[in-house]
Amino acid sequence: MRPLIERLKSKFDTDDFRIEALETHDLSTIDHACGTGIKMMVIDPDFNARPCPMLMCKLGNVIDEPLMAVVRKTNTLMKGVSTPCEATCGQCSNFSACRGYIAAALTNRDSTSNCLWFEMQEKRIQRLLDVVA
Numbered sequence: 611m612r613p614l615i616e617r618l619k620s621k622f623d624t625d626d627f628r629i630e631a632l633e634t635h636d637l638s639t640i641d642h643a644c645g646t647g648i649k650m651m652v653i654d655p656d657f658n659a660r661p662c663p664m665l666m667c668k669l670g671n672v673i674d675e676p677l678m679a680v681v682r683k684t685n686t687l688m689k690g691v692s693t694p695c696e697a698t699c700g701q702c703s704n705f706s707a708c709r710g711y712i713a714a715a716l717t718n719r720d721s722t723s724n725c726l727w728f729e730m731q732e733k734r735i736q737r738l739l740d741v742v743a
């Protein structure tokens with residue numbers, strides 16, 4: 611995998627668009643807003659692009675499609691999806707787990723009878739769920 615990462619780095623890495631191995635990613639830069647599919651995207655060992663390490667949904671394969679086409683598709687799917695925040699989730703017992711993380715919210719939404727975040731994001735997040743289905 612290292613040679614691929616180095617090849618992608620040499621071709622695409624800029625100050626605004628970083629290519630790096632997940633295990634070397636500086637998690638301190640995430641700042642409670644995961645950026646699923648907008649600020650970050652993961653390419654797995656089978657070259658499938660996923661919006662987040664915690665989401666198994668495949669949004670493309672960088673062998674079959676140009677990397678930037680997959681990035682644009684992922685950005686479009688996730689555009690406008692907000693992360694769980696105090697205003698929507700402050701009263702929920704799952705808030706500490708979901709706060710700022712879309713993947714955690716998608717995982718935890720079924721454990722509460724009323725996931726206000728999902729109600730508010732449903733139309734936007736449905737585009738992602740349709741791709742995953």
Ligand code: SF4
Nearest residue numbers: 699702708715725727
């Ligand atoms: S389960 Fe839903 S309402 Fe509760 S904190 Fe998570 S996203 Fe917010």
